[in-house]
Amino acid sequence: MRGGRPEKSELKQSVWFWHLKAFSCDHMAITRLVHRTGVTGSVGDEKEIYSRMCLLVSVFGLCAMLGSIATEKVSPRPSLKSFRDDYDNVAKTCVAVGYVKENCKNNHNKRNMIIAFQTKGIANIHTVSQGKTVMFGEVDLNLGGGYNSVKGVFIAPKAGVYIFGWKIFTDTNKIAYTSLVVNGKRRAYNPCHNNGHGIDMTCSEMAVVRMAAGDKAWIDSFYSTASINSKWCSFSGFML
Structure with a gap:
């Protein structure tokens, strides 16, 4: 009633x-x-x-x-929350019993995956030509497996909003103009221009980017040749 x-x-x-x-x-x-x-x-x-x-x-x-x-037809319409709860329960059961199809396990794991990486140092490079990728050789953290240290590129394992940060260290009277590139388009800039005064300079920048699964992000030199002191450089990122 x-x-x-x-x-x-x-x-x-x-x-x-x-x-x-x-x-x-x-x-x-x-x-x-x-x-x-x-x-x-x-x-x-x-x-x-x-x-x-x-x-x-x-x-x-x-x-x-x-x-x-x-013969009375009853067509209950479950709420969206109820549907999602049922789906999650099925996915968890699938993983728990060791279902043979990997897609079931992989899809469940991706929804709960933590994505974060932290790199530092530059592999045997002190100068980076304009348009070339800055290589960070030492990987301290790579949750989700998104960062490729061989290519110096981060590949988003799944869609979401990502935060990237990078620090560049340059010597006296040197310049290092770097930028964050996402799928070939520069999204943030970090110009480091050391005019002297007998000291080295550290320049940092951060960017918030929405990415689809498979999108790529890396750091490059966007102006002239970048002179970089490898010991104090880093590149990191994580998904919100």
């Missing part, structure tokens, strides 16, 4: 009940039916016929009522 109004199925059951009650218990109706069929006999015979007819009508009404209930 919704808001004081009976459901459709409740109305059907009520109608069948009162039709059955009215017809099966109406002696006059049964008597008229007997006379119409031309059946005659003693009072005892009429009572026997009445009883049988009552039983027959009652059974017929009951069957009709049950048939109506059985």
